Amino acid sequence: MKSSSQSSSEKKIEKTKMSDEPYNKFRLLYENHPLIHITINFDGIITSINKNGAKELGYLINELIGSHLSILFVPQDAARLEKQIQYVLLNPDKQSPHEMKMLRKNKQEFWVRETIYTSEESSLAKEIFFVFDNITYQKNAEANAKNLAQSLQNMLDASPLGVLVYRLDENDDLILISTNQSAVNILQIDVYALISKKIQEVFPSLVKDNLIGKFKDVLDSGNPLLNQSLNYEDIHFKGVYEFSVMKLSDKTIAVFFTDITEKQKAIDALKLSELKFKTLFESANDAIFLMKDDIFIDCNEKTTQLFKATKSEIVGKNPYMFSPALQPDGQPSKSKAKKKMSDAIKGVPQFFEWRHTSFDGQQFDAEVSLKRIELQQEVFLQAIVRDITERKQSELIISEQKRELDLLLSNLPGMAYRCANNLNWTMQFVSEGCYQLTGYRKDELINDKVISYSNLIHKDDQLLVYETVQNAVNNHESYTILYRINTWQGLEKWVWEKGRAIYNDKGDVICLEGFITDITERKLAEEKINILAHALKSVSECVCITNMRDKIIFVNKSFTRVYGYSPNEIIGKPITFIRSQKNDPAFVKKIFPETLAGGWTGELINKRKNGEEFLTHLSTSLITDDAGKPIALAGVSVEISDNKK
Secondary structure, three states: OOOHHHHHHHHHHHHHOOOOHHHHHHHHHHHHOOOEEEEEEOOOEEEEEOHHHHHHHOOOHHHHOOOEHHHHEOHHHHHHHHHHHHHHHHOOOOOOOEEEEEEOOOOOEEEEEEEEEEOOOHHHOOEEEEEEEEOHHHHHHHHHHHHHHHHHHHHHHHOOOEEEEEEEOOOOOEEEEEEOHHHHHHHOOOHHHHOOOEHHHHOOHHHHOOHHHHHHHHHHHOOOEEEEEEEEEOOOOEEEEEEEEEEEEOOEEEEEEEEHHHOOOOOOOOOOOHHHHHHHHHHOOOEEEEEEOOEEEEEOHHHHHHHOOOHHHHOOOOHHHHOOOEOOOOOEHHHHHHHHHHHHHOOOOEEEEEEEEOOOOOEEEEEEEEEEEEEOOEEEEEEEEEEOHHHHHHHHHHHHHHHHHHHHHHOOOOEEEEEOOOOOOOEEEEOOOHHHHHOOOHHHHEOOOOOOHHHHEOOOOHHHHHHHHHHHHHOOOOEEEEEEEEOOOOOEEEEEEEEEEEEOOOOOEEEEEEEEEEOHHHHHHHHHHHHHHHHHOOOOOEEEEEOOOOEEEEEOHHHHHHHOOOHHHHOOOEHHHHEOOOOOHHHHHOHHHHHHHOOEEEEEEEEOOOOOEEEEEEEEEEEEOOOOOEEEEEEEEEEOHHHHO
């Protein structure tokens, strides 16, 4: 037997289902539904629109009734909509949502997802039904995510260091997922084309050095691998590289590297009716409940899908059966829900997030709109539930991307910045590297609190910096500048800066973004090399200087006289350009390693510009910087062909 309370509940439900209720119920649901519901005739004339829909568009209902649907759309979307209507009329069973922009009365545009319906009911056969869901928030979220990703890429591209970001996959392989323009410049290949490849496919020699294992150790321990030197060689690459490896997330590492064989050279420029209302009710994209007291008395098809239950398994139940015991904030679901329903019954609409439990026990997050409605002098509650699981996941992704960006910027050896395009270069954001570069903390530079960045620039270079940046801004180009700054400690430093302007939709400059790094040591090295070059110009022996890749970077007058090449013809060529193929390859192969070890002396067959071959005596030596790091190779040779005759 049923209990008296159950009988009472059933009587209440039966009372709400009296003959006049269905039309009024669905009429109220239609008028109060948060989505835009519009009905037109075959001439495109609006015959019906719900109250909330007209409010969303900024119109009174009477202002829209009798108007053509096209007034609510920009011309191109109105044309698209007309084609979609024709398609639905020809294919009534094939319905699919489309995204477009609608126009409010004040001509403000906003994004919607539209769904078109027709009815097989004869009384409604001459009408077309529309449901428009405002998705502007979603579109903005997508745009924000895209902008965040682009900001990360802009910061990476502004760095003079090559950056390779790897993620550990399910097969325990490190897969390349991101890179920057500097990596392209350093490796001299299109690294972007290598995205999604395994690390051992691109750099096979890392296997024999067990460096891949060391990279994975960084993921396991979280301890970075800093300032490591690697003499690398395979069929594609050869050189000495300095690198650091840092953990970004549980499965992600970043490898920062630079080619230290050319570290002392000038650094190249680096890198979005009842049937009508019942049709709208049942076809809504959100779950819709109708409650009497705290009992569900009706729900739409979307509700059964969202809660993975049949309608009979929902109607007659209360909200607590579809919620966990506690909400994420620790409050009991039952008491918290009763408070929300009580406030709504009093006439205060409720909009909140709620943790639900589907019929199979799975939990999900949703946005809930709870509103009081009246039907035949009785008070009901209307609940609209929207699944926000995907949005929550997107928010987590954005949060993780921001954390990775902050971690990356905090470890860059230099200063990433965002500043205003004014005379002070007023800083809006600077990375942690600003202290090492300038001697000032972040908070001292931002908004010119203690000093403006312009006051750090050497007075003789201030005009150069300003004119270079403004020229690039006016031409919508990036800028690269070498100039001097004065630090808090009073030190003069040479810096290299690369950046570009960020523009709004109107083409106005929002800010400048870029990267600044210290190149003082490089400048000093360049000056030393220039002095050495001048000293060697008048030496009678042939003098040739190559970089660490065996490319000729200097020859003296005696060299050009003996070999017949002008400096412009020979500089940049590999040293093998002047060697005869008659030399024993095994013999020639020893020159580079022995030079690195201390020097090499021997006889070689070389050739002049006219093809003539001759015997020469060559002595090589290694050129290093003040720290003892190799920067170039020097060769002094004398023609001995005549002596051998």
